[in-house]
Amino acid sequence: MIQPRLQTFGDGFAARKVIAQAIDYVDGTHEIAHIHHRAQLVYATSGIVRAATPLGLWMLTPGNALLIGSQIEHELHMVGQVSMRTLYIEPDSLAPQKHECRVIPVGGLLRASILGMFDPAADEAGESRAELIVPLILRLLRDATEGVPAARLPLPANARLRRICESLIAQPASNDTLERWAERVGASSRTVARLFRQETGMSFGQWREQLRLAEAMSRLSVGQASARVAQDLGYADVRTFTVMFKRAFGSTPQQFLHLFRERLAD
Template sequence: MIQPKLQTFGALPAAQKVIAQSIDYADDTHEIAHIHHRSQLVYATTGIVRVVTPGGLWMLTPGHALLIGSQVEHELYMVGKVSMRTLYIDPDALPAGGAECRMLTVDALLRASLLGMFDSALDGEATAGSGAVPTRETLLVPLILRLLQLACARAPDKRLPLPVNARLRRICERLIAQPASNDTLEAWADEVGASARTVARLFRQETGMTFGQWREQLRLAEAMSKLAVGHTPGQIAQDLGYADVRTFSAMFRRAFGCTPQQFRQHLSETD
């Protein structure tokens, strides 16, 4: 079994409560499984990030960030060109307990504070007799930590659960890679060497959903990410294995209370 890579930052930044890093990724970039000693806040100003841990999948649509706990193994998949602004946070500076990952709504104040961590103009310049000038870290880190504390307190569980059972995990990973697959539960069960009845029981037991419900939730997550990077409903319907765009639109509206076009319009208004 390949051990996940441990990413560290050396001794110099060790005393900092928050380390800020800006990274740009090309479409379809994959960050292999790794862990950090610190918690990580993943936020994309453009593009979509899919985060996969041993216990779940999160799709970071615009206006959301993911707080990944310390020592939590995770992989990152980029959808579209991604401009990531990420913070590595001393776990002792965050609320104790809670889920391994938390999807947070990024409101205007939190967004401005996060982006301010990358604005060197906020460091200012010392003038004669003025004494020490606050840096962006001393100005913003206490505010960011307080805003994250508030956001964590109201963060719902937005993950798509992933099973631990090795045979179910194989099915889910194949579907994540090929969400358009319409293979039946019986076909998948035969492929992994189990009975359909066993697979159906384990899906309910480990994810709280039927196989069909899980696949639909995966497709909804994929649909949101594709809409966010400019794909048309017709393209998405074809990519996700729907018979036609009308069937896809009806499913989307049933789940979210709006059409794919309305959802995309809302995204453009919040950019």
């Protein structure tokens, strides 16, 4: 079994409560499984980031960030051109988390504070801007409510089921039957169906639908048209996609996009 890589920052950064790092990625870039001693706030100003841990998958757009706990194994997949502005946070500076990861809605103040960490300007007293911004960021993270619960999709631990899920994540438009997938991984369809419910709390069909809806939210959020989203995710037509989206989220894709843009502008 391959052990996840440990990423560190060296003694020169040890005294900092928050370390800021900016990286731009091309479409399809994959950060392999790794861990940090610090917590990590994953935020992208453009593009989509898929963050995966042993227990779950999150779809991140410019409207939300993911706070990954210290020592949590994770990997990142980039969809589109991604501008990452990520923060590595000393765990003792944060309130304890109930779960391994937490979705953080990114409003105007938090967004400006994160981006301010990458501005080297200093005030007249000679203090770096980061020293002023860090307490605000920590307070905003502490007070943030859980956002976009549908952005998380549970992932199974069973190796055969994991192979199926990873294939569907790569090709969410696939309409192959459970029987076909079970044959590919060398198991009976009954066994696969039972394990899906046991490990994810959903049937195979429900899990695939939730994957598609999470992908749809992400793609709409970065400006893809409903017709293209419907086609890319395997829906018969735009109407079918709209009906499924509204059933899941209580709004049409157009209404969702309008509300998303309003939240982003707050």
